[in-house]
Amino acid sequence: MDNIGIKEAILAVITLNEHQPASGVPVFYAKDERERDKIALYLSKILSAMVHDLENGTYIIVRH
Amino acid sequence: MSKYLAVVAVGIIMGVTARLHMLRVDYRQYPSYPQGYLIHLSLGLIAAFLGAVAVPALISKEYTAVTFLALAAQQFREIRDMERKSLENIEDTELVPRGSAYIEDIAKAFESRNYLAILTALFSSLVLQLSDNIPAAILTGIAAIIVLSMMTRRKKIKDIAVIRPAKIRFENSLLCVENIMVMNVGYPDSRKIIEEQGLAVMIEPKDDNARATLSSIGQRQAIVHDAASLLGVKRDVTDVDFMPLARLDIETGRVGVIIVPMERDIESLIEAVKRVPVLESSRRKPLESFAGKQAED
Known part of the structure; x- marks a missing residue:
């Protein structure tokens, strides 16, 4: 199972959408795009994970 | 004695x-x-x-x-x-x-x-x-x-495929090597770095045997590893965005390789990929069988 299998996990959600409910996964609300990018960078470095853009104002941090 | x-x-x-x-x-x-x-x-x-x-x-x-x-x-x-x-x-x-x-x-x-x-x-x-x-x-x-x-000499990738430079492009946040979608890169600065410093090659299999071999995950990982160890890779443990990847075009069997190397030299990258050995465990020969031969056309 070294090379294949489901090991991805969403570690955090960073969003501009304040109606995004928090459930199960930590959600970080950002007030603008700059803050969102900054939180995403910090979290990805802290968690050694990757930032993915869902292109609806929401980023997710995923461990691969 | x-x-x-x-x-x-x-x-x-x-x-x-x-x-x-x-x-x-x-x-x-x-x-x-x-x-x-x-x-x-x-x-x-x-x-x-x-x-x-x-x-x-x-x-x-x-x-x-x-x-x-x-x-x-x-x-x-x-x-x-x-x-x-x-x-x-x-x-x-x-x-x-x-x-x-x-x-x-x-x-x-x-x-x-x-x-x-x-x-x-x-x-x-x-x-x-x-x-x-x-x-x-x-x-x-x-x-x-x-x-x-x-x-005991093994074949090399250059024996089974043609390797040529390829273009990196972004569809919004989706990183693509020509028509192959590789991954979603969310962080804008990472996208910029990949666009400016990344290199990509396209590996085109010569026949269906080569196509089956190249589709093996192990073979692709070997290609990526060798390319990264010869050219260096611009990443540390936390820079997941710059992980070199080799992704398959399911329609044609081509493999797109993307890497952000230390030494940005496309010729060396092509040479490195050409010399990757074809792994014994990944080598497939569907054309040698009757069913495989029938399926070819």
Whole structure:
């Protein structure tokens, strides 16, 4: 199972959408795009994970 | 005993030469640590010794001595285990892992090289015993080394595919190599770095056999690992965005490789990919079978 299998996990959600409910996964609300990018960078470095853009104002941090 | 001294000595020398020759060939797979060299040379010496004494043992009717060859084979299986374990142990410390298929292939190569030493020693001592001619025995040894290493030579990617430079582009946050979607890169600065500093190549399989081989995950990981170890890779543990990747175009069987290298030189990248060995465990030959041949058209 070294090379294949489901090991991805969403570690955090960073969003501009304040109606995004928090459930199960930590959600970080950002007030603008700059803050969102900054939180995403910090979290990805802290968690050694990757930032993915869902292109609806929401980023997710995923461990691969 | 002294009458066999020359036979055994020539056998051992040729066997060790065979092992040494294969160590030299090994520039990429071998970490080239002095300890590693010593380990493999010593084991090669033992292998050569076993091969060299087989003929004198047979002649002096010591048939039990020959059964030691069987024992030797058992021992050399351990070498495979040893290589596999040590490579697996350092796998976590590699920025770009080799992948288990590549490790298995390297381990197999190390085992087979000891058999090469045994066989070379055996042939050259046999010739010396029969002909009593040292130059002839040495020539036999050299011929054995050449023939055996040709037999065990693996194909390279350039034999099964055409490699050419490819374009990196972004569809919003989706990183693509031409028409192959590779991954979603969310962080805008990472996208900029990949666009500016990244390199991509396209590997186009020459036939359906090559296509099946290239679709193996292990083979693709080996390509990525070799490219990254030869060109360097601009990432540390936390920079997941710059992990080099090889992704398949399911429609055509082409493989797009993307890497953010230390040395941004497309020619070297193509050369590195060309020289990646085709892994034994990934090699597929659907065209050799009836069903595969039928499915081709």
